[in-house]
Amino acid sequence: MLEFYQGLALALGEEPKHKKVHIFRQIQASVNSLYAERHIIPVIVLDEIHLAANKILEDLRLLFNFQMDSQNPFVLILAGQNLNRSRLSLNINAPLRQRLAVKYFLQGLRPEELRDYVLSRLKLAGLHEDIFTPSALEAIYGITGGLPRLVNNLVTTCLICACGKKQRLIDDESVYQAQRELEIYSRKKIRIC
Known part of the structure; x- marks a missing residue:
């Protein structure tokens, strides 16, 4: 976990310390400096956050606990898969969830x-x-x-399979072949299991 915080400090232009408490201070000081002195609001995007341990989510609340009512010196974007919604609904993550100003869940394309x-x-x-x-x-x-x-991956694989067969049109059989190549299983099948 320490590597996560060191990476965050490094991304903010800091030479990371070796203890978590010192790294937290570095990150907070860097964010405050960017905001107060340089008039820059840093945008911190944490992708694949659904893979993070609950301890990291708890630490994020502490790490970014600035005077929320009087100033907002940063933007934090937690991006990941739908599992985020479930994890943030846990009581242990309630303090972080309460600090999230905007929640947006990307749905799949409609047919x-x-x-x-x-x-x-x-x-x-x-x-x-x-x-x-x-x-x-x-x-x-x-x-x-x-x-x-998933659409992008499947379409790309369809194109590769069709090219290998010198096929001009991609039909449903080509799609199922690409599905087998990618080992993607229908969402309907996943729900049935």
């Missing part, structure tokens, strides 16, 4: 949004044709539930 999303990603890559059949898009949605990261 009617998937085609436009896939087409926009293909256009960014330089392809201006619709190469996914309607049944392929239905299969992609059924497998991924519209979660953008």
Whole structure:
């Protein structure tokens, strides 16, 4: 855990100390300095926070316990998967949860949004044709539930598989082959188990 705090201090431009209490002071002093002296509000993004131990979540509350009512010298973004919501609802994390001003949970794409999303990603890559059949898009949605990261991975694998077969259109069979390659299991199947 100490490496986490040392990394945070380093990201704020500090040479990390070796004890947690000293690192906390460094981080707080750095944030205060940026805010008060340089008029910079640091934005601290902690990605994949769902993987963090509850102790880290508890420490975050202590670490970023500035005079919340009178000033807000930083922005803290906790990003991760839906498990965050469950973890933050635990009583042990109530003090941190109460300090979160904005909570946003990204939902997957809706079925009617998937085609436009896939087409926009293909256009960014330089392809201006619709190469996914309607049944392929239905299969992609059924497998991924519209979660953008899973959609991206599955579509990329579909393209690789289709290229290997010199196939111009991607149909549902191509999607299921890509699914097997990625070992993604349908969200519906996961819920049944």
